[in-house]
Amino acid sequence: MLLNLHSYYSLRYGTMSIKALVEQLRAYGYDTAVLTDINNSSATLDFIKQCREVGINGLAGMEFRNSNRLLYIGIAKNEQGFKELNDLMTSANRYKSALPAVAPEFDNVFVVYPYGAVKEGELKDNEFIGIRPHEINRFVVASQKHYGPYVALHPVSFRETDFQLHKQLRAIDNNILISQLSDDQTGLCTEVFISRPELINNYSRVPKLIENTRRLLAECSFDFDFKSIKNRKTFTGNRRDDKELLHKYAIDGLIRRYGANDKNAKERVEKELEIIDKLNFSSYFLITDDICRYARSRNFHYVGRGSGANSIVAYCLGITDVCPIELNLYFERFLNPKRKSPPDFDVDFSWRDRDEIYDYIFKRYQSEHTALMGAMGTFRDRSIIRELGKVYGLPKSEIDRLVYDPGNMLNKNEVSNTILSVYMQMADFPNQRTIHASGVLISEEPLTCYSAMDYPPKGLPTMQFDMYIAEDIGFEKFDILSQRGIGHIRDCKEIIRLNQGHEIDTSKPRRFFSDPLIARQLRTANTVGCFYIESPAMRQLISKLQCDSYLTLVAASSIIRPGVSSSGMMQTYIERHLNPEKVHYIHPIFKELLEETYGVMVYQEDVMKIGHHFGGLDLADADVLRRMMSGKYRDASHLGEIEDKYFLNCKERGYPDELAKEVWRQMKSFAGYSFNKAHSASFAVESYQSLFLKTYYPLEFIVSVLNNYGGFYSREVYINEARKAGGNICLPCVNKSSFATSIEGKDIYLGFDCLLNLDSSLAHLIAEERMRNGEYLSLENFNLRTSAGLDQIIILIRSGAFRFLGVGKKELLWEAHLLLNKNKNSAAQPGQLFFNNAARLQLPVLISDKLEDLYDEIELMGFPVSGSVFDLAKSNYRGNVTAKTLAPSCGRIVRVVAFLVVTKPVRTKNGGLMKFGTFIDVNGDFIDTLHFSQSLRKSPLRGKGLYLLEGKVLMDYGSPSIEVRRCAMMPLKPDPRSV
Numbered sequence: 001m002l003l004n005l006h007s008y009y010s011l012r013y014g015t016m017s018i019k020a021l022v023e024q025l026r027a028y029g030y031d032t033a034v035l036t037d038i039n040n041s042s043a044t045l046d047f048i049k050q051c052r053e054v055g056i057n058g059l060a061g062m063e064f065r066n067s068n069r070l071l072y073i074g075i076a077k078n079e080q081g082f083k084e085l086n087d088l089m090t091s092a093n094r095y096k097s098a099l100p101a102v103a104p105e106f107d108n109v110f111v112v113y114p115y116g117a118v119k120e121g122e123l124k125d126n127e128f129i130g131i132r133p134h135e136i137n138r139f140v141v142a143s144q145k146h147y148g149p150y151v152a153l154h155p156v157s158f159r160e161t162d163f164q165l166h167k168q169l170r171a172i173d174n175n176i177l178i179s180q181l182s183d184d185q186t187g188l189c190t191e192v193f194i195s196r197p198e199l200i201n202n203y204s205r206v207p208k209l210i211e212n213t214r215r216l217l218a219e220c221s222f223d224f225d226f227k228s229i230k231n232r233k234t235f236t237g238n239r240r241d242d243k244e245l246l247h248k249y250a251i252d253g254l255i256r257r258y259g260a261n262d263k264n265a266k267e268r269v270e271k272e273l274e275i276i277d278k279l280n281f282s283s284y285f286l287i288t289d290d291i292c293r294y295a296r297s298r299n300f301h302y303v304g305r306g307s308g309a310n311s312i313v314a315y316c317l318g319i320t321d322v323c324p325i326e327l328n329l330y331f332e333r334f335l336n337p338k339r340k341s342p343p344d345f346d347v348d349f350s351w352r353d354r355d356e357i358y359d360y361i362f363k364r365y366q367s368e369h370t371a372l373m374g375a376m377g378t379f380r381d382r383s384i385i386r387e388l389g390k391v392y393g394l395p396k397s398e399i400d401r402l403v404y405d406p407g408n409m410l411n412k413n414e415v416s417n418t419i420l421s422v423y424m425q426m427a428d429f430p431n432q433r434t435i436h437a438s439g440v441l442i443s444e445e446p447l448t449c450y451s452a453m454d455y456p457p458k459g460l461p462t463m464q465f466d467m468y469i470a471e472d473i474g475f476e477k478f479d480i481l482s483q484r485g486i487g488h489i490r491d492c493k494e495i496i497r498l499n500q501g502h503e504i505d506t507s508k509p510r511r512f513f514s515d516p517l518i519a520r521q522l523r524t525a526n527t528v529g530c531f532y533i534e535s536p537a538m539r540q541l542i543s544k545l546q547c548d549s550y551l552t553l554v555a556a557s558s559i560i561r562p563g564v565s566s567s568g569m570m571q572t573y574i575e576r577h578l579n580p581e582k583v584h585y586i587h588p589i590f591k592e593l594l595e596e597t598y599g600v601m602v603y604q605e606d607v608m609k610i611g612h613h614f615g616g617l618d619l620a621d622a623d624v625l626r627r628m629m630s631g632k633y634r635d636a637s638h639l640g641e642i643e644d645k646y647f648l649n650c651k652e653r654g655y656p657d658e659l660a661k662e663v664w665r666q667m668k669s670f671a672g673y674s675f676n677k678a679h680s681a682s683f684a685v686e687s688y689q690s691l692f693l694k695t696y697y698p699l700e701f702i703v704s705v706l707n708n709y710g711g712f713y714s715r716e717v718y719i720n721e722a723r724k725a726g727g728n729i730c731l732p733c734v735n736k737s738s739f740a741t742s743i744e745g746k747d748i749y750l751g752f753d754c755l756l757n758l759d760s761s762l763a764h765l766i767a768e769e770r771m772r773n774g775e776y777l778s779l780e781n782f783n784l785r786t787s788a789g790l791d792q793i794i795i796l797i798r799s800g801a802f803r804f805l806g807v808g809k810k811e812l813l814w815e816a817h818l819l820l821n822k823n824k825n826s827a828a829q830p831g832q833l834f835f836n837n838a839a840r841l842q843l844p845v846l847i848s849d850k851l852e853d854l855y856d857e858i859e860l861m862g863f864p865v866s867g868s869v870f871d872l873a874k875s876n877y878r879g880n881v882t883a884k885t886l887a888p889s890c891g892r893i894v895r896v897v898a899f900l901v902v903t904k905p906v907r908t909k910n911g912g913l914m915k916f917g918t919f920i921d922v923n924g925d926f927i928d929t930l931h932f933s934q935s936l937r938k939s940p941l942r943g944k945g946l947y948l949l950e951g952k953v954l955m956d957y958g959s960p961s962i963e964v965r966r967c968a969m970m971p972l973k974p975d976p977r978s979v
Contacts, residue, residue, distance in 0.1 A: 001199070001213050002033040003112060003130065004063065004073055004155040006191075007047070008429055010038040012173035013187070015158040015165050015429075018043050022050045022058075024156075029196040032217050036061035036073050039099075041086055041451045042376070042433065042464040045473050048222055059220050062089060062452075066098050068174075068185050073112040073130070073153075074103070077220050079449065081108030089452035094461070103127065110216055112151060115139065123149050128216065131209055133202045134190065140205060147208035151216055154199055157191040165425055171391035178391045230474040232369065233444045235286035242282040246313075247273055249289060253316030257323070265312065265325060272313045287365075287442060288345045288478065289317045294360050300353045301490045301506070303686050306346040306479065309678030319345060321509055322681040327554065328596070329605070329678055346438070346479040346679075348686075350487040351708070357480055358460060361440060368446045371453055371461040373439025373470060373477050377432045384426045388419040435462050439477035441470065450475075484710025485531030485686055492693045492704035499700055499743050504693070512688045513550040521695045523548040528713065528721050529705040530690035532557060532683045535712045536902065536918040536928055544574050544957035550684060552577070557680040557687070558602050567669035573600045574957055586659060589614045603677040607667045614663060616649030617642065625667065698725035699743060707740040707751070715754070716863035717901055720924045722748055731800040731857070731865050734782060735775045738767040754861045758795050762788055778805065779812060780819055790820040798856045800866070809853075810846040855975045869899050870922050872972045873946055881953075883925035886960040889953045894962065897970060898927050900944050908933060915941060917964070919949070928961040930954070939966045946970040 006014035007021055014037070016024070025033050035047040035058065044060045051058025060082040061075040076082040084106050092099050102118070103111040111127040115135050123129070130153025131139050139150070158166045170186045171178040194202075203209050235242050250269055258265040276282055288308070295302050296318070304320035310329040314320045322329075349357055362370050379387070382403045389399035392415050401408055402416060411420075433454055441463060447453065450473060453461040463470070470477060493504040512518050521527070523546060525539040533542065533553070541547075541556055555577075559570045576583045576598035585591040585599040593609045594600065601607055608622040617625070621642050643664065650660035675683075693701045702722040705711055711718065723729055730736070730749045740751040752763035769785050776782040779802060783793065796802065797812045805812070854864045854872060864871070870878070879896035881889050898919035905915050912933035919927045929949065931941065941947075951964040 001152070001196070001210070001217060002030060002156060003036070003061070003075060003151065003153055003213065003217075005033055005035050006063070006155065006157040007035065007037055007043055009040060009043045010063070010157070011040075011430055011432065012169040013038055013157060013166070015162040015169070015425075018047050018050055020159075021047070021156075022054060022056065024159075024193045025051070025056055026054055028193050030056065032057040032059065034059040034061040034075050034217075034220075036063040036075070038063045038065055039089060039452075040433070040464050041082070041089070042374070042430075042466075043469070044082070045224060045226075045450065045465070046469050048224055049226055049472060057217075058222065059217070060222050061085070064089070064099050064103075066101075070114050070117075071099055071101055072103050072114070072117070074106070075110040075112065075216070075220060076222065077108045077110065079222065079224060081106065081220075082222070083446065083449045084109050086448035086450075086452040090448055090461070093453065094455045096455075110220070112153060114153075120146075120149055128212070131203075131206075132188075134188070136203065136205055147206060147212065149212075150206075150209055151213040152199070152203050152209040154194070154202070155187065155191045156193055157187045160192045162425075163189045163192075165422060168388060168391060168422060169426075169429075172387045176391070177393050179393075224473075226473055228474055229280065229476070230443055230445070230450070231476055232283055232287065232365065232442045233280070235283040235290070239277075239280070239282065242286060243273075243277050246276070246282045246286055249286075250313050250316045253318060257316055268312045268325065269316060272311060276313065284476065285313060285317070285319075288314075288319055288347070290364070291357065291361060291478070291480070292317070292319050292347065294364075295347075295349065295353070295357060298353070298356065300349060300357070301486050303348040303483075303486060303682055304345055305348070305679050305682030306344040307676055307678060308345040309682050310676070314345070319347070320678070320682060321507075321685045322678055323510075324678070327551075327677060327681050329681075344476065344479060346481055348481045348483040348486055350490045351482040351484060351710075352487055352490070354480060354482040355458075358440075361442070361478075361480070362460065365442045367461060368448070369443045371441050371447050371463050373436035373441060373467055374451075374454070374463040375434045375436045375466050376430045377434045379426045379429045379431045381427075383431075384423050385419060388422060388426075392419065433462075433464055436467060436477075438479040438481040439467060439470075440480050441475055441477055443475070483531075484708045485690065487708035487710065488529065488531070488701070488704045489686070489689050489693065491707055492697065492701050495700040495703055495743060496693075496697050499745070500697070504697075506689045506692065509685050509688050509692075512692045515692070515695075518688065518691050518695050519548040521691055522553065526694075527687075527691065529702055529711060529718060530694055531686045533687045533691075536904070536916065536926070539926070540928060540956075540959050540961075541570075541574075543959040545577055546958070550688065553684045553687060554677065554681045555597060555602055557683045558675040558677070559600075561674055564600075564602060564669075564674065567666055569600050569602075569666060569669075573598060573602065576600065578957065586662070587614060587655075601666055603680065604674050605677050607674070610663060611646070611667060615646040615667075616653065617645060621645065698722075699727045699746060699748060702727070703741050703743050703748060713901060714862075717920070719750075719863070719865070720920060724924050729865055731803070732796075733804060734766055734796065734801045735770065735804050737801070739764050750861075750865065752801075755795055755799055756860060756862060759792060762786065762792055779815055783819060790816060793820070795860060799860050800853070800857075808846055808848050809856075810848060811843055814843060849976050851973060852976050855977055868922075869946055870897070873897070874971045874973055877948075878922050879948070882923055883921045883927045884923070886927065886953055886962070887955065887958075890955045890960065891953060893950065893952055893965070895948065895950050896921060896927065896962070897946060897948050898922075899946050900941060901926075903941055917941065919947070928959075930961060930963045931967075932963070935965055935967075939964070939968065941967070942969060946972070 005021060007016055007018050008014045035044055037043065041062055048058045048060065059075065061073060062085045063073050064071045074085045076085055088104060106126060109126065112130045113127065115129055115131055120129065128149050128151045131150055132153050167178060167181060167186055171181055174185055200210055236245055250273060254265060254269050276285060292302065304314065308314050309320040309322045310324055312324050315323055385402050386399055389402060394415065402411055402419065406420065435456055441447065447463065451464040454464060456462055467477065489506060496502050496504050522542065525542045527533045527539055527542065538560055541560055545552055545556055547553055547556055558564065559573050564570050580598065583598045590599040593613060594606055597606065601610060607625055611617045611622040611625050612619060624642060646664060647660060699722055702718050705718050706715060719729055726746060727748045728746050730747055732750050732752055732754060737749045737751055739753055742749050742751065752758055752766060765786055770776065773785065793816045794813065797809055797816060802812055850867060854867050857864045857866065877897065881894045881896050898921045901918045901920055903915045903917050905913060908914055913936060914933050915931040915936060917929035917931060919929060921927055946969065947967050948970055949962060949964050949967045951962040954961050954963050
């Protein structure tokens with residue numbers, strides 16, 4: 001009979017999880033309670049479900065507040081009332097308006113006002129006034145013995161021991177020192193669980209309040225159906241038409257993909273269609289297809305992946321480009337009779353196109369029925385200490401010391417001890433509601449039947465619950481992702497058209513699989529810029545596998561994942577791939593099911609197959625294993641039940657204990673880190689599309705990578721790739737460059753977006769004004785037409801953007817200062833074309849130095865362009881090897897001067913720190929390095945720069961690297977600008 005429970009989803013107010021609340025309700029003897037989180041219903045359905053599982057009558061409500069002011073509490077009589085509460089909160093969020101001080105007319109909601117907020121005579125029939133225990137005396141004195149519209153109100157917000165934590169959260173929420181908190185900014189210390197008899201005893205002077213509370217709750221029920229699918233039920237309006245339309249689209253696609261006479265493909269299509277209809281998934285396929293059809297109509301490149309890529313129907317529809325027959329994809333991974341939810345489709349679009357796709361979805365499927373998936377940001381690690389440090393008034397230096405050096409003796413004080421003692425309590429507490437990276441929900445009923453919606457800055461409605469609750473209540477989300485790799489492909493085709501006049505089609509990628517030039521590009525790991533296969537680890541893996549085929553790349557896309565790698569099976573796979581005659585299968589079932597991958601579990605499907613056929617698990621349990629591996633299943637306790645079943649089945653089948661344990665170890669190591677085969681295949685398709693463009697149009701491809709601001713490496717690495725491919729890298733130029741990088745023939749003009757401190761508005765205006773009125777004629781002409789300020793013109797001069805004038809940068813800087821000082825009081829307007837030539841100042845000859853240019857470029861862009869970082873080295877020594885001569889030096893101690901590109905820190909088994917490094921040598925080629933803990937302590941890597949490396953050359957399956965014994969940064973020539 002608690003009307004006012006707060007969980008920790010009452011952000012920065014409550015301190016208990018839903019699980020803890022339900023446990024406390026049982027422990028204190030309550031059979032009915034209402035969750036009334038503040039201004040949200042994020043966890044309401046989860047609360048209802050957990051209460052139901054333990055026999056408690058959980059009810060839905062919401063506490064409405066404007067800032068710290070409690071207005072009223074809404075308690076839903078039923079599901080319709082829950083929708084009314086969510087509608088009210090959603091409307092306030094949508095229009096960024098304050099909540100009304102008086103509750104609106106509700107049909108299925110009881111309203112409870114705090115004592116003193118309204119007069120009894122103003123109450124509607126469904127409204128009450130809540131009396132808290134400490135208000136009883138005042139209430140008894142003031143009342144006229146008429147207790148009709150009054151109820152017992154005992155809020156619960158935290159455990160008895162959590163009041164200080166509550167105050168800390170309130171200080172964080174109000175962004176003030178904890179000492180500045182006022183009473184109206186916190187709850188009372190009595191907002192804790194008390195036993196049911198104690199609660200009744202607290203109201204013994206006015207038992208009518210308890211009676212009224214019981215009567216109110218007796219009128220409430222919440223019979224939510226957690227089992228039914230909540231997605232939109234039909235695409236056309238009825239199931240029969242959906243079935244027929246999907247059949248038509250699938251058969252049309254079958255003919256397009258396989259021709260009219262492929263009996264095997266037709267049989268699989270018909271079988272899938274039958275199961276899709278039986279499980280009521282037709283609308284899910286048709287909606288996904290509708291989104292992809294719209295994308296094709298707008299010529300948007302996309303990639304479909306996820307478990308749905310196992311489906312031949314999805315392939316025929318054009319949702320994916322992965323042929324499940326060619327890849328022998330596991331049909332039961334896609335659909336099996338025990339599956340209750342449809343397969344998931346992840347559809348990747350260019351980051352430039354996704355907003356338009358969202359716009360189409362929301363307009364096509366009605367705003368009340370469409371929303372983005374919510375997510376929950378939590379207090380994590382350093383953020384906890386920083387937030388607490390601020391509310392205790394610690395200076396930044398002391399907060400930094402607590403974060404980076406918690407054991408420091410200077411941290412031994414009362415405030416620091418308090419902060420560190422709370423640290424673990426706050427870990428993973430919800431902090432703010434956010435947006436899921438890609439999920440979209442499309443529902444049959446209005447979405448406010450399930451929660452209120454937020455309206456973040458982009459203005460699209462967003463559910464207040466996360467993907468786990470969505471799945472629990474019967475939603476299957478549509479994943480509409482944004483990806484830079486697709487932007488590369490999309491933009492590259494347009495750049496090729498403009499620069500070479502070629503129309504490029506990448507929509508039929510299977511032809512790329514047999515192209516010998518692409519195979520050579522892949523085999524030599526010349527993959528920088530290519531989707532998913534450009535990282536140092538992936539390039540090394542490709543080299544070790546001597547990968548030059550689609551199927552090998554599909555496998556590589558999965559075995560690079562931490563699950564396979566950490567289990568030791570990546571090394572096993574490489575060995576067996578290179579020496580297939582030496583493959584040893586630990587059991588005949590492994591040969592039967594995993595011969596394609598040499599007896600190694602590589603994909604999620606492999607674990608399902610082995611769990612089912614070797615371990616005797618049914619498909620439902622095997623699917624739970626799969627979901628745990630993909631991080632989409634949060635009940636880890638279920639894994640223990642499956643483990644018990646597995647070992648019991650193995651014992652019954654007579655397997656040796658060591659064999660059963662080894663197979664389980666391999667399966668368990670996948671948890672959270674593996675891909676399904678269809679997903680890997682989809683990634684490999686996109687990788688091949690990128691490879692095609694890089695192989696045949698390398699310069700345009702690198703320009704597209706630069707313009708999509710994405711990739712594993714920094715900009716200078718891609719510029720190095722363009723230079724190696726024969727490109728002439730040109731500094732920004734006001735008469736050639738655009739905002740983004742552009743190409744003319746083999747001349748690549750860096751865009752104004754490369755200049756770190758140039759105003760974005762001016763960066764766009766320069767090219768726009770040039771297009772309207774022609775090239776700039778002089779510095780004064782540029783200033784008159786753009787009204788650029790002195791600081792901005794100085795950036796452009798120093799970057800070489802006026803070099804077409806044939807005047808040195810120093811002379812131009814003098815001219816700029818004189819010009820801008822002269823024009824301070826002039827009436828020149830932006831876009832002015834005509835001007836009076838001022839007499840030029842006669843200057844003595846000013847000496848320029850290439851070194852100054854390089855340092856200017858590093859300061860303004862972050863890297864040199866007109867020369868190399870090697871030109872800055874004091875010494876001409878470059879070592880005794882290069883990347884190309886590493887392999888013949890295997891086993892030798894070598895020295896090489898190289899530029900550090902990126903490092904990857906890794907914790908060793910004994911807790912030490914080691915690093916993998918990637919460097920570029922003087923020829924622009926990659927060198928991979930290993931820095932073990934001992935050498936790293938003696939010779940730490942201190943960020944990007946030019947290093948002299950000394951170490952032993954190692955060969956791992958034909959891939960060379962250097963085990964660095966010692967290293968040091970090379971001294972550079974002094975910056976002449978500061979001399």
